[in-house]
């Protein structure tokens with residue numbers, strides 16, 4: 265206790281130096297937090313946009329469907345399973361979808377298309393599909409006999425809202441499927457590819473068309489906290505009959521996206537590393553000066569009977585105090601800033617905005633307020649302060665009292 | 672009372688420094704014997720080895736040969752770790768200047784060693800109050816060293832050295848930074864504490880007015896004891 269108090273008092277012998285060092289820690293922590301929070305926010309935004317209209321963060325489907333998406337792997341998902349999923353904390357929506365391929369034809373033109381049967385009201389509620397509408401209207405009811413087309417597909421087929429689209433394909437167990445639907449609206453989705461290929465039909469119509477009553481090819485799960493996805497998946501797996509079904513995370517569904525993010529974040533981690541390296545030198549300089557200018561004092565302390573290890577402990581406390589002060593101030597302000605930007609995302613302008621829009625992504629820089637953004641910085645700074653104080657500590661252990669007294 | 676108990680027994684003490692060109696014999700075969708309650712001065716010209724001798728006796732430095740027995744313990748054979756503990760409990764030090772911990776008040780400085788020893792608060796406070804009175808520092812008890820005069824700082828240092836009732840107080844030129852008035856006062860104080868607390872003092876000096884107050888004067892020249900007298 266005495267030594268902890270001494271350490272604290274020692275910090276204020278050169279108040280300015282301590283404050284400057286603490287401030288450098290403070291700014292580094294804030295910058296690292298903002299950097300990390302905004303990149304994570306961008307990733308989260310990207311992932312969210314990417315998965316919402318394809319798989320959900322998690323997807324349940326019949327075994328093998330992901331590797332070879334065949335309509336023959338469509339199935340009736342038991343209400344029991346759906347009930348279990350809905351009751352699980354963490355999951356905000358269980359969205360059945362029917363995915364297949366069809367030939368879509370308009371006035372004269374025909375084109376292969378990706379076919380998606382969805383429950384319109386459910387998509388509206390949980391993925392906001394209606395917000396992607398760029399012309400026409402969104403189906404009013406889940407049983408409406410209408411289709412929505414990707415905007416580029418529609419223009420290729422020469423169709424606009426109100427026209428009729430003809431869908432021809434293979435139904436469940438190879439029955440022939442063909443139907444005529446009024447085009448209710450056109451969609452601008454997250455990827456150019458989808459815009460050129462997608463046809464949406466209410467699930468109910470899709471089941472009729474494909475002769476697959478009550479069936480779906482997958483259940484997309486929207487979740488509360490993307491950061492806790494893996495844990496959630498681990499919790500869910502025991503409930504799922506894995507002889508028949510599989511539960512996949514978006515990382516398994518889209519490994520390329522995961523790889524891209526991993527590679528991209530490596531760059532950011534290196535940048536934070538450089539930032540921390542810079543403050544490390546500042547901190548080390550202060551710690552060394554604080555130790556050197558007290559050599560005589562350490563000599564006195566040793567002659568009084570204070571063990572070197574306890575002097576080293578005092579230095580350790582001093583270093584931890586400086587970093588803790590800078591770090592806690594940095595985390596507190598960083599938290600406020602992140603919270604502010606989380607609630608008020610920065611709108612993008614100009615070409616960046618165009619680019620985001622063309623991918624159907626909200627044109628904002630949103631920041632993530634995941635707790636690990638903060639805890640990681642705190643741990644890194646604490647670790648640095650513990651590692652750096654090692655240098656003056658070694659000097660204390662080598663201290664010769666007489667030489668110290670004479671200095 | 673246990674009179675005439677040996678507190679310091681140094682035997683054939685030699686310290687050779689490996690100087691830049693030639694080795695320097697700072698202490699050369701010194702025998703020294705101090706009984707409990709003595710008030711002895713080590714004198715001699717600059718470079719004669721006074722500081723070195725006190726450092727060796729206090730275990731701050733290790734002799735090249737010879738040994739030191741303090742209050743029955745041969746400190747020259749103690750491990751570094753045990754030696755520091757021995758100092759904590761049995762030796763008080765006063766140096767020429769800057770003895771005090773700058774961030775602590777006079778009161779806290781005096782109590783510092785006792786706190787390190789882990790003594791209970793109440794007994795520390797009692798002893799500190801007593802010493803503050805003895806060194807006439809009650810009024811400045813809560814002042815930090817930077818705001819004390821040199822004489823006041825040295826008085827606090829003496830009080831701290833005595834606080835845990837060590838067997839011996841070693842003082843290396845405690846008056847060197849003081850004017851003669853303050854030097855005299857400090858010596859009077861040390862002499863009084865030596866009598867009242869019955870603690871052995873060994874101090875070095877080359878101030879003739881300080882030497883006068885010593886009851887035993889050990890003179891060093893070139894690391895050797897050339898005379899050992901008891902004036903008066």
Ligand SMILES: Nc1ncnc2c1ncn2[C@@H]1O[C@H](COP(=O)(O)OP(=O)(O)OP(=O)(O)O)[C@@H](O)[C@H]1O
Nearest residue numbers: 688689690695697716717718719720721722723724
């Ligand atoms: N660390 C050292 N390395 C080499 N020589 C040293 C060292 N310390 C002291 N000496 C030498 O040992 C001799 C005795 O020094 P010491 O400091 O004990 O003398 P002193 O009597 O205390 O002198 P002063 O009155 O100036 O304080 C001197 O010749 C000094 O130069």
Ligand SMILES: [Mg+2]
Nearest residue numbers: 721722723843
């Ligand atoms: Mg000296």
